[in-house]
Amino acid sequence: xxxxxxxxxxxxxxxxxxxxxxxxxxxxxxxxxxxxxxxxxxxxxxxxxxxxxxxxxxxxxxxxxxxxxxxxxxxxxxxxxxxxxxxxxxxxxxxxxxxxxxxxxxxxxxxxxxxxxxxxxxxxxxxxxxxxxxxxxxxxxxxxxxxxxxxxxxxxxxxxxxxxxxxxxxxxxxxxxxxxxxxxxxxxxxxxxxxxxxxxxxxxxxxxxxxxxxxxxxxxxxxxxxxxxxxxxx
Amino acid sequence: xxxxxxxxxxxxxxxxxxxxxxxxxxxxxxxxxxxxxxxxxxxxxxxxxxxxxxxxxxxxxxxxxxxxxxxxxxxxxxxxxxxxxxxxxxxxxxxxxxxxxxxxxxxxxxxxxxxxxxxxxxxxxxxxxxxxxxxxxxxxxxxxxxxxxxxxxxxxxxxxxxxxxxxxxxxx
Numbered sequence: 001x002x003x004x005x006x007x008x009x010x011x012x013x014x015x016x017x018x019x020x021x022x023x024x025x026x027x028x029x030x031x032x033x034x035x036x037x038x039x040x041x042x043x044x045x046x047x048x049x050x051x052x053x054x055x056x057x058x059x060x061x062x063x064x065x066x067x068x069x070x071x072x073x074x075x076x077x078x079x080x081x082x083x084x085x086x087x088x089x090x091x092x093x094x095x096x097x098x099x100x101x102x103x104x105x106x107x108x109x110x111x112x113x114x115x116x117x118x119x120x121x122x123x124x125x126x127x128x129x130x131x132x133x134x135x136x137x138x139x140x141x142x143x144x145x146x147x148x149x150x151x152x153x154x155x156x157x158x159x160x161x162x163x164x165x166x167x168x169x170x171x172x173x174x175x176x177x178x179x180x181x182x183x184x185x186x187x188x189x190x191x192x193x194x195x196x197x198x199x200x201x202x203x204x205x206x207x208x209x210x211x212x213x214x215x216x217x218x219x220x221x222x223x224x225x226x227x228x229x230x231x232x233x234x
Numbered sequence: 235x236x237x238x239x240x241x242x243x244x245x246x247x248x249x250x251x252x253x254x255x256x257x258x259x260x261x262x263x264x265x266x267x268x269x270x271x272x273x274x275x276x277x278x279x280x281x282x283x284x285x286x287x288x289x290x291x292x293x294x295x296x297x298x299x300x301x302x303x304x305x306x307x308x309x310x311x312x313x314x315x316x317x318x319x320x321x322x323x324x325x326x327x328x329x330x331x332x333x334x335x336x337x338x339x340x341x342x343x344x345x346x347x348x349x350x351x352x353x354x355x356x357x358x359x360x361x362x363x364x365x366x367x368x369x370x371x372x373x374x375x376x377x378x379x380x381x382x383x384x385x386x387x388x389x390x391x392x393x394x395x396x397x398x399x400x401x402x403x404x405x406x
Contacts, residue, residue: 004361007297011274033379035344060295071274075300076356076376085381101272166273186273205383216326 001106001219003226006175008106010215011071012084012207015190016097016200020052020063028056031091033083059083077104081211088200089208097200099190100207104218106183110229113178116171118232120147123169144171144178161206163189167221183225185218298372300324300360306334306375308353314338316349320357341375348377 025042028034034056042056053062058079062069072080088095110116124147126133136145148170155164165187172180189206191197306318307330315337319330336357341349348355355377362372 005297005299006363008299009297013272013274015271037344067271069274073295074298074362075358075360076303078356078378079376082379082381086379089381089383099272101274103272103274105274168273184274188272208381212323 001108001223001226003108003110003229005106005108006172006180007073008104009071009073010077010080010105011069011101011103012080013101013103014068014084014088014097015066015099015101016068016095018063018065018068018095020065021049023052023061023063025054025056028087031087033087033091077215078212081208085204085208089204093199093201095200096197097203098194098197099188100203101189102187102207102211102214102218104185104215104222106222107172107174107180108183108226109172109175109177109180111179111233115229115232116179116181117146119181119228120171122228122231123147123150157192160192160202161189162192163187165217165221167225169225181225183222185221187214187218296365297363298358298360298374299363300358302359304332304357306355306357308349308351308355309333311338311349311351318355323356336375340373341377345375345377348379354378354380 024047025034025039025044029036029039038057042054045053045055047054051062051064053060055061058072058074060071062071070080070083088097110119126137126146129136139145149168150170151166151168153164153166156162165185168184168186170182171178172182174180174182187210189203189210191203197203301324303323304320305323306320308316308318310317315335317333317335320332320334321327321330322332334357338346338349345355355375357373357375359373360371361369363369
C-alpha cells in the first residue's frame with residue numbers, strides 16, 4: 001500500500017450455529033487453542049448466554065448464537081486464519097458453518113480535509129445530484145455534507161462456494177483533522193448448497209486456502225483508493 | 235547469514251468503541267444485505283436483551299503495520315541461536331531464497347515451546363503504534379500454531395519445491 005495506514009486490522013467472521021457460553025479464555029486454553037498465560041491475562045468484556053466478548057493474546061473474540069468473529073490489529077494476519085482453522089477445523093469440527101468473511105480494514109490520512117473532500121467528489125460526483133447536489137455543495141462546510149459511504153461489489157461463484165468482494169469507503173472517524181479515509185474490504189463466501197453443510201471442515205479448509213490471497217487482493221483494492229490522493233493533490 | 239534482534243511485544247490494550255452512524259435508510263433487500271453478515275462491525279452496540287448495561291468500553295489497541303514479512307522454516311537450533319530458511323512473503327515469493335540466524339532470546343516465552351526443527355514462523359518488520367499513539371520500528375517473530383492438516387500441506391509443498399529446485403540445479 002502506497003500510504004502507511006494510521007490504523008487497521010483484519011477480522012474473520014463466521015456465520016453458523018454457536019453456543020456463546022462455551023467460549024471462555026480458559027476453555028480455549030484447555031483446548032490448547034491459546035496458552036495458559038494468554039488465558040490468565042485475558043480481559044473479559046462481556047459474558048452473557050447470548051453474547052460473549054473478550055480479548056485474549058492479540059485477538060478480540062466475539063460470539064453470538066449465529067456469528068463468531070475474531071479480529072486482530074497486529075501483523076502477521078495469518079495467525080487469525082491459523083486460529084480459526086484449529087478451532088473449527090479440529091476442535092469444533094462439527095459446528096455447522098454456512099458463511100465466512102475475511103475483512104481487511106484500514107484508516108489512512110490524505111493530508112488535508114480538502115483532499116479528502118475532493119476524493120469524495122471523485123467517488124460520488126456531486127454534479128449528478130442536480131439541485132440537491134448544489135445545495136450540498138454550497139452548504140456550511142462545517143456541516144460536511146456529501147458522500148458518507150460507498151460500497152462496490154464483485155460477485156463470483158464456483159462448484160462448492162460462491163461469494164462477493166465488497167469494498168466500502170467512508171470518511172474515517174479515527175483520524176483527526178477530518179483528513180482520513182476508512183476502507184474495508186469484505187471477502188464474503190458461502191456454501192452453494194447450505195442444506196448440505198455437515199460440520200465446519202470443508203468451509204474452514206477453503207477459508208485457510210483462500211486467506212492470504214484474499215488479504216493480498218484486499219490490499220491491492222485499498223491501494224487503488226489510496227491512489228486517489230495523487231489525483232487530487234497533483 | 236545474518237543475526238537479527240527483535241523488539242519487545244507490549245501487551246495488547248483494550249479497543250475503542252467506534253461511533254457508528256444511526257441507520258436511517260429503509261431496510262435493504264435480503265439479497266443486498268447478505269454480505270453485511272460477514273463484514274466486520276466498527277462498533278459493538280448494546281444488545282437490547284442484555285438488560286442493564288454490561289458493556290465495558292474498549293480502549294484503543296496497538297497496531298502493527300508490516301513493512302516486510304517472511305515465512306521461516308527452522309532448520310537447526312543452537313545454544314543461543316536458531317537458523318531458518320526464509321520465503322519473502324512481501325515479494326509474493328514461493329521459494330526459500332534466504333537463510334537467516336536468529337537469537338533464541340528474541341522468541342517470546344509463549345512461543346518458545348513451539349521452537350523445534352521444522353517449525354514454521356512469520357518474521358515481521360514494521361511500525362508498531364501503541365494505544366498512546368507513539369510509534370516505533372519493531373521486528374517480531376511469531377510461530378504459527380497450525381492445524382495438523384495445514385502443517386502437512388505446507389511440509390509437502392516445501393518438499394515438492396525442494397525437489398523441483400534440486401532438479402533445476404542438475405539441469406544446469
